[in-house]
Amino acid sequence: MTTIDIKKTALYESAQRPVHMNPKKFAFWIFLVTVVMLFASFTSAYLVRRDAGGWLHFKMPAIFAVSTFVLLVSSAFMHWAYISAKKDNFGKLKIAIAITTLLGIAFLVLQVMGWGALVEQKIFFAGKYANPAGSFVYVFSSIHGLHLISGIIFLLVVFANVYKMKIHSKNMLQMELCTTYWHFLDLLWVYLYVFLLVNN
Amino acid sequence: MAVVEAHTQHLSSGQAHAHDEHHDHHDLPWIRKYIFSEDHKIIAKQYLFTGIFWAIVGGAMSLIFRLQLGFPEADISWLKPLLGKWITPEGKLDQEFYLALVTMHGTIMVFFVLTAGLSGTFSNYLIPLQVGARDMASGFLNMLSYWFFFLSSVLMFISIFIPTGPAGGGWTIYPPLSALPQAISGSGAGMTLWLISMAIFIVSLLLGGLNYITTVINLRTVGMTFWRMPLTIWAFFITAIIGVLSFPVLFAAALLLIFDRSLDTSFFLSDIYMQGQALHYKGGSPLLFQHLFWFLGHPEVYIVLLPALGITSEIISTCSRKPIFGYTAMVYSIIGIAFLSFIVWAHHMFVSGMNPFLGSIFMILTLIIAVPSAVKSFNYIATLWRGNIIFTPAMLFSIGLVSFFISGGLTGLILGNSAADIQLHDTYFVVAHFHIVMGTASFFGMLAGVYHWFPKMFGRMMDERLGYIHFWLTFIGAYCVFFPMHYIGIAGFPRRYYLFSSFDAFKTFTELDAFISMAAIFTVSVQFIFLFNFFYSIFRGRRAPQNPWKSNTLEWTAPINPGHGNWPGEIPHVYRWAYDYSKPGAADDYIPQNIPFSQTPESNLPHEKDEE
Numbered sequence: 118m119t120t121i122d123i124k125k126t127a128l129y130e131s132a133q134r135p136v137h138m139n140p141k142k143f144a145f146w147i148f149l150v151t152v153v154m155l156f157a158s159f160t161s162a163y164l165v166r167r168d169a170g171g172w173l174h175f176k177m178p179a180i181f182a183v184s185t186f187v188l189l190v191s192s193a194f195m196h197w198a199y200i201s202a203k204k205d206n207f208g209k210l211k212i213a214i215a216i217t218t219l220l221g222i223a224f225l226v227l228q229v230m231g232w233g234a235l236v237e238q239k240i241f242f243a244g245k246y247a248n249p250a251g252s253f254v255y256v257f258s259s260i261h262g263l264h265l266i267s268g269i270i271f272l273l274v275v276f277a278n279v280y281k282m283k284i285h286s287k288n289m290l291q292m293e294l295c296t297t298y299w300h301f302l303d304l305l306w307v308y309l310y311v312f313l314l315v316n317n
Numbered sequence: 318m319a320v321v322e323a324h325t326q327h328l329s330s331g332q333a334h335a336h337d338e339h340h341d342h343h344d345l346p347w348i349r350k351y352i353f354s355e356d357h358k359i360i361a362k363q364y365l366f367t368g369i370f371w372a373i374v375g376g377a378m379s380l381i382f383r384l385q386l387g388f389p390e391a392d393i394s395w396l397k398p399l400l401g402k403w404i405t406p407e408g409k410l411d412q413e414f415y416l417a418l419v420t421m422h423g424t425i426m427v428f429f430v431l432t433a434g435l436s437g438t439f440s441n442y443l444i445p446l447q448v449g450a451r452d453m454a455s456g457f458l459n460m461l462s463y464w465f466f467f468l469s470s471v472l473m474f475i476s477i478f479i480p481t482g483p484a485g486g487g488w489t490i491y492p493p494l495s496a497l498p499q500a501i502s503g504s505g506a507g508m509t510l511w512l513i514s515m516a517i518f519i520v521s522l523l524l525g526g527l528n529y530i531t532t533v534i535n536l537r538t539v540g541m542t543f544w545r546m547p548l549t550i551w552a553f554f555i556t557a558i559i560g561v562l563s564f565p566v567l568f569a570a571a572l573l574l575i576f577d578r579s580l581d582t583s584f585f586l587s588d589i590y591m592q593g594q595a596l597h598y599k600g601g602s603p604l605l606f607q608h609l610f611w612f613l614g615h616p617e618v619y620i621v622l623l624p625a626l627g628i629t630s631e632i633i634s635t636c637s638r639k640p641i642f643g644y645t646a647m648v649y650s651i652i653g654i655a656f657l658s659f660i661v662w663a664h665h666m667f668v669s670g671m672n673p674f675l676g677s678i679f680m681i682l683t684l685i686i687a688v689p690s691a692v693k694s695f696n697y698i699a700t701l702w703r704g705n706i707i708f709t710p711a712m713l714f715s716i717g718l719v720s721f722f723i724s725g726g727l728t729g730l731i732l733g734n735s736a737a738d739i740q741l742h743d744t745y746f747v748v749a750h751f752h753i754v755m756g757t758a759s760f761f762g763m764l765a766g767v768y769h770w771f772p773k774m775f776g777r778m779m780d781e782r783l784g785y786i787h788f789w790l791t792f793i794g795a796y797c798v799f800f801p802m803h804y805i806g807i808a809g810f811p812r813r814y815y816l817f818s819s820f821d822a823f824k825t826f827t828e829l830d831a832f833i834s835m836a837a838i839f840t841v842s843v844q845f846i847f848l849f850n851f852f853y854s855i856f857r858g859r860r861a862p863q864n865p866w867k868s869n870t871l872e873w874t875a876p877i878n879p880g881h882g883n884w885p886g887e888i889p890h891v892y893r894w895a896y897d898y899s900k901p902g903a904a905d906d907y908i909p910q911n912i913p914f915s916q917t918p919e920s921n922l923p924h925e926k927d928e929e
């Protein structure tokens with residue numbers, strides 16, 4: 118039985134393939150589709166449930182507007198990081214990634230403070246006094262938060278790889294994926310936030 | 318002969334390219350080769366063996382509850398060594414354990430055998446080999462996918478043995494029954510394990526699906542255009558897309574149910590009284606769960622069936638020595654079925670209290686699915702028509718699938734009428750419908766696939782005679798089990814009841830129920846013929862030739878026992894579709910996909926002359 122070195126042959130073979138997109142990138146996009154479907158089901162469950170009546174109307178605490186703004190700003194820094202990587206400007210790249218990461222963490226802290234504000238309004242996640250209207254807000258933000266934590270881990274990995282000189286203008290795949298993921302998570306939260314503002 | 322020459326010639330021309338001769342000199346350790354392997358062929362076999370294991374467990378469970386249904390008076394204390402306290406002192410099956418058995422049987426068969434076992438085995442095995450790829454897009458994620466499935470299997474298996482028993486609320490786990498541990502013992506820890514196991518299962522399935530889609534789109538060999546892909550690949554590809562779009566929805570439903578159960582939210586619960594006590598849950602909607610569940614649940618039945626249909630297309634064409642009839646129509650009907658499967662889910666909820674007007678819309682959409690389904694059935698029959706049929710066991714099982722697909726699809730039309738469904742919903746008529754069209758049909762597809770690709774998987778042949786016996790006994794047995802269920806369903810037998818003999822109305826059907834149970838015992842028993850044949854042939858079977866079924870697809874151009882990377886030399890290029898069987902003028906009755914038109918001037922059609 119002969120085995121061949123798949124990684125080496127694949128390089129040569131991929132040049133002749135009918136589609137030229139990097140398979141890893143492609144798979145990553147499909148992963149994003151599954152996340153979209155997850156949140157699409159949450160939000161449509163929200164609508165179906167709301168239309169069944171017995172719904173509690175309340176105002177979203179202002180702090181969520183702040184967190185949304187912070188996340189939007191972080192995306193701008195992410196973009197800066199991406200451009201710096203493309204230009205091999207490593208000093209700026211490191212600063213930009215660091216700021217993005219810190220803003221991501223700030224966002225999470227603000228979200229938790231948002232939950233605190235909700236509790237003060239007597240909007241609970243669970244228990245005797247909870248209404249699904251409120252529980253959904255917690256579900257949206259916590260599941261999004263979990264994804265954002267994975268995004269932060271991804272940022273840290275990229276940060277480490279920048280130090281190891283593994284990311285530069287000739288080797289952008291990881292940087293591209295990370296940038297896409299971060300913008301995606303940003304957009305996802307904006308969607309959820311606007312959805313909650315419009316539909317509550 | 319021309320074919321063989323072309324083949325060797327091709328391989329040697331591959332050898333001439335020095336740059337693809339990168340042999341792996343550092344051999345992988347045993348554990349990376351067979352246990353934590355990234356080779357799609359090994360992973361496929363891991364799925365196959367795990368699937369077989371689960372099929373045995375699920376089949377055994379069905380026998381236990383069929384004993385109860387067919388022979389309610391019988392003393393089954395002899396099962397005590399196996400079931401322990403679930404056999405009452407009077408020698409009867411515990412009532413709640415009966416429900417748990419039904420639930421686990423459904424879960425195991427639908428998800429672990431016919432989803433993971435079927436797609437996991439054949440998508441993994443065939444996609445790289447048939448599109449001409451060295452492996453899946455990401456071998457690592459593929460390995461991860463199997464081990465998530467393994468973990469989920471372990472959890473589900475453990476749940477069978479815990480003191481409160483496994484989940485008992487039906488495979489559809491409707492709340493409030495599944496949400497409240499006070500409701501039945503199966504909604505206790507068993508249900509928790511069920512949910513965790515299924516959440517992990519979904520992760521596994523998504524990782525698998527992601528790989529299948531990426532591989533089909535990105536890693537096809539030169540010349541393998543979409544319209545030259547074998548129908549197996551089309552079916553696996555579309556199945557994976559359905560899975561990626563629908564399983565996250567089940568994940569969402571499971572997550573919300575976990576919150577309801579463990580964290581006291583009320584997404585699905587409202588206004589519940591238990592033993593005179595009002596529970597605190599307010600504002601939830603059990604109907605919401607049904608919507609979420611069936612938004613996955615209906616696509617899921619096609620996730621189970623489509624791979625089997627793809628396998629059947631391939632086998633029927635090969636063994637009829639004829640091109641598949643209506644290749645393009647087959648592709649479009651797969652796509653059509655996939656699309657429609659997302660907009661018919663509420664036909665499972667006609668009597669759930671849903672708005673009846675909505676019911677009418679879903680009824681129309683549901684009935685439209687009959688069109689692409691009928692196209693497929695017609696095309697199978699038209700392919701067989703005047704074919705030069707070779708009855709291999711795989712072919713018999715494929716024809717069996719077509720038979721079940723038709724007879725089960727017909728009852729779907731009856732159930733799809735929202736008015737008729739008022740009578741038939743939740744009766745054995747539904748049980749008959751889906752066991753025939755989904756259960757048995759997909760099982761037959763899976764068995765057909767095993768018989769057909771066994772030589773490629775294990776380098777040996779299965780015994781044909783045992784295969785024939787296995788087919789006929791299973792075919793007759795399965796009809797004997799499921800066909801009579803239509804009658805008892807029309808008579809009004811509700812599903813998931815522990816005992817019927819205590820109702821006067823049902824007394825007349827006692828013998829029929831006993832007959833079904835005997836047929837079930839018979840049908841399950843004859844599967845041992847298959848198991849024996851399968852395991853015996855792995856070690857002792859006749860050695861397989863290069864291309865035992867004289868098939869056109871690429872996997873048969875790989876070595877009989879392909880190593881990691883599938884082709885030792887260059888990957889073959891593809892010049893034609895997969896169905897050039899009995900082409901007029903050709904020397905042989907098949908022309909593999911890697912034979913260029915320039916080598917077959919005698920059989921080229923006018924438009925193919927340009928490609929010579």
Ligand code: HEM
Nearest residue numbers: 618622664665687726729730732733742743747751754755
């Ligand atoms: C002509 C096509 C089909 C139509 C019109 C149809 C219609 C229906 C309807 C209306 C029901 C709900 C019955 C009830 O609960 O009262 C049903 C149940 C079911 N069908 Fe079909 N069906 C079709 C084909 C299929 C196929 C191809 C599969 C699987 C591969 C399938 C699998 C199922 C399953 C699993 C259930 C029952 C689920 C449960 O309640 O546990 N059906 N079908």
Ligand SMILES: [Cu+2]
Nearest residue numbers: 615662664665
């Ligand atoms: Cu359905």
